Amino acid sequence: MQRIVVIGGGAAGSAVVGELLRPGRSADADIVWLVGQRAPGRGIAYSTSADHHLLNVRAAGMGLFADDIGAFLKYAASRGLPVKGPDFVPRSWFGDFVESSLARLVAESGRPGRLNLQSREAIAVHGDDRFGFRVTVEDGEELRADAVVLAVGALPPAPLSTVTPAALESGAYVTDPWQWPTLAQAPERVVVVGSGLTAVDVLLSAATLWPHAQLTAVSRHGQLPRTHASQPGEPYLHQDELLETMRARPAIRAWMRAVRATLEDDDVDWRAVVDGLRGATPGLWHQLDLAERSRFIRHLRWLWELVRHRMPPQTATAIARLRSQGRLKIVAGRVLAIGGDGPLDVRIRPRGSEIQRSLAADLVIQATGLATLADDTQHRLIRQMIGAGVVRADRLGLGLCADAEGRLRGADGTAAPTLRGIGTLLRGALWECSGLPEIRALARVIADDLVRELGSRGGRRDPGLALATKGFGGRDAFIH
Ligand SMILES: Cc1cc2nc3c(=O)[nH]c(=O)nc-3n(C[C@H](O)[C@H](O)[C@H](O)COP(=O)(O)OP(=O)(O)OC[C@H]3O[C@@H](n4cnc5c(N)ncnc54)[C@H](O)[C@@H]3O)c2cc1C
Structure with a gap:
């Protein structure tokens, strides 16, 4: 039996594991999910229990899977929660939804033992044979993997250099x-x-x-x-023309001119224009060369963050x-x-x-935002992987080098088909990568690709692999 190791138990790890478990997907691989100490499904964003910590996306857009975006609303209705599509609700409700969705998928997946969830952290990943891996967990045990998905979220924040x-x-x-x-x-x-x-x-x-x-x-x-406006607005009518203009001249100054000209028209809702750019951002970002990307970071990032988030x-x-x-x-x-x-x-x-x-x-x-500077990070696993040349830090400090489908690049620049990243660490590759819409879309691509890739290799048996389910408090519901 082949094996996929997913590292990280936040929304991104959940979306990948969930996709792999979905009925109809013919993944003939076991899944080991290393989630560390946090409850699976919640990660940083959805672990909070404070009612004033709200989702910054309307409830209607918060499904875990790309083809079932309304699932959170359906879940809320089934629980009698007072949620309408345009509402912004407490983040903890979404965490409950992710946990419950995963529990249901595990129950329905129909193959006992298929998901092995462990509350341990991965501390090292080494290449092993051709595109195979050894994953070391915190107590020193080594797990062999045919594919690895890194879903570790943002890096631990480092103190500002100005603090004594x-x-x-x-x-x-x-x-x-x-x-x-x-x-x-x-x-x-x-x-x-x-x-x-x-x-x-x-x-x-x-x-x-x-x-x-x-x-x-x-x-x-x-x-x-x-x-956010109290109610969702209409999409900007001429978004396609704006995007065409931007694509024709991939330079920050030209883009600013184009967007300013668009916003000069009083009838145009700036929120609609910004929202219309979101889906196209990875493609636009890809068109920028390194100098233009750093120009964006120096001069425009703060403004983009204000209007986008x-x-x-x-x-x-x-x-x-x-x-x-x-x-x-x-x-x-x-x-x-x-x-x-x-x-x-x-x-x-x-x-x-x-x-x-x-x-x-x-x-x-x-509170200076999500940390992505991978060189010199205190994140043990990322530090090890960079040191071993398994992955490479982005040159602008925006996570790890990867292609648009999250294939992580090693020190030699090669993108590995079975070593994938998802979430904030892909900022350098995609810019727009941390929100749920981007995460669930990429989770689907990664799950499809891994199933195809491993399927084409046929079953490679790893007899030495000992995967014991480590204690996971009261969360055994996830473990078959
Ligand atoms: C406060 C906040 C609010 C947000 N609100 C929204 C919102 O309303 N809507 C929206 O779309 N997006 C929101 N986001 C964006 C958010 O980034 C994503 O929605 C999503 O939660 C990201 O999940 P993740 O799994 O990538 O990262 P995380 O939530 O950070 O999860 C990563 C997990 O991996 C674990 N981990 C790290 N290293 C290891 C290791 N070596 N071994 C094992 N486990 C490890 C961590 O402990 C953590 O549990 C918000 C983000 C934040 C920070």
């Missing part, structure tokens, strides 16, 4: 916005570095947890994400309320240094000013 070691050691600086320390005392002054969607989540949690704290968010442009209206209202109550300030400025050992001293240069300013903070939370 003393500030880091003080415990008052939080590098990972999803893992807060337990504090002996509620902080009175909280500074959040960043003002994107992650920062918004952090601000809402801080405001709930510490109702008397003064909150300040600092980012270079001091701009919050734009807001929008807040639900309820979230925008909650943030506006905090601002009008004087509890939240948004500051545009560059963070020059973060020092001290409690309270911390956040030195900034406000935008457009030469005069530096200091903000005193009992707690500083770094």
Whole structure:
């Protein structure tokens, strides 16, 4: 029996495993799913239990499979949840849906033992024979694999270079916005570095947890994400013409001119134009050379993130309320240094000013977005894979080198058909890769390809492979 090892238990790993298990897919391979310590199906985004952490995509668009996008809505209706298609609902509901979908697929897959889910982390992947692999797990056991899918999400965030070691050691600086320390005392002054969607989540949690704290968010442009309209709008009528113009001249300045000209027409809804670019983004990104891609990152990325990753209206209202109550300030400025050992001293240069300013903070939370710098990462597995030449870091710090279907490239540049990546680490290859619509589309392609690829090789037996199901708390429901 051949074997596919899927590494990572977030939405991306779930979508791949789910696709492989779907009835009708003739995968003649066992699946080993290494999910680490987090509950499978939830990952970072859907592990939260906070009701104010909402999906930033309308409920109607949140299915796990590309050919069943309405599945989340159907699930919500079956559970009696008050959800309509255009709503933005708590992310934990979506996590429940993914868990329940996987449990159902496992039950229906009809082959006991086909999925072997383990709460262990992969720490190494080595090539073995031609396009075969050895996967080492944290306790040292080695698993042989005919195919490997890396679905590990974004990399662990590294502290900003402007933070002093003393500030880091003080415990008052939080590098990972999803893992807060337990504090002996509620902080009175909280500074959040960043003002994107992650920062918004952090601000809402801080405001709930510490109702008397003064909150300040600092980012270079001091701009919050734009807001979704309360109801979905109509698609932009002339999107195809706009895309044709852009494809004809793959250069950032030309693209900006084309988009600005489009938006000059008052009747055009900017959200529709941005949404219409989303599906075409990987193709457009592919057309840009390295210089144009870095131009985009330097000059335009912040603006794209603002308009593309929008807040639900309820979230925008909650943030506006905090601002009008004087509890939240948004500051545009560059963070020059973060020092001290409690309270911390956040030195900034406000935008457009030469005069530096200091903000005193009992707690500083770094919320600067998804980390993708693979060279020098603390992620043990990615570090090992780069070191061994199994994969290669993207030259612009945008994850790993891969082709458009997620075939990861080794040090020699060859794209391996049975070593696939999915999710945020494909940013350099696709740019648009982290959201569920992109994840589920790629999961389908990967599952189809792996089934075809392994099928064409015929069964290769790995007699030495010992796959014991490791303890997984109360989640044995997934394990046949
Ligand atoms: C806060 C937040 C909110 C979001 N909201 C939305 C939304 O509303 N709609 C939308 O479409 N997208 C949203 N996204 C985008 C999101 O990236 C995707 O929807 C999706 O959750 C990404 O899943 P993932 O599996 O790629 O990554 P992750 O969720 O990060 O999961 C990766 C998993 O792999 C595990 N892992 C890492 N290394 C190893 C290893 N060596 N061995 C074993 N396991 C490992 C990690 O512990 C983690 O559980 C959001 C993202 C964030 C961060």
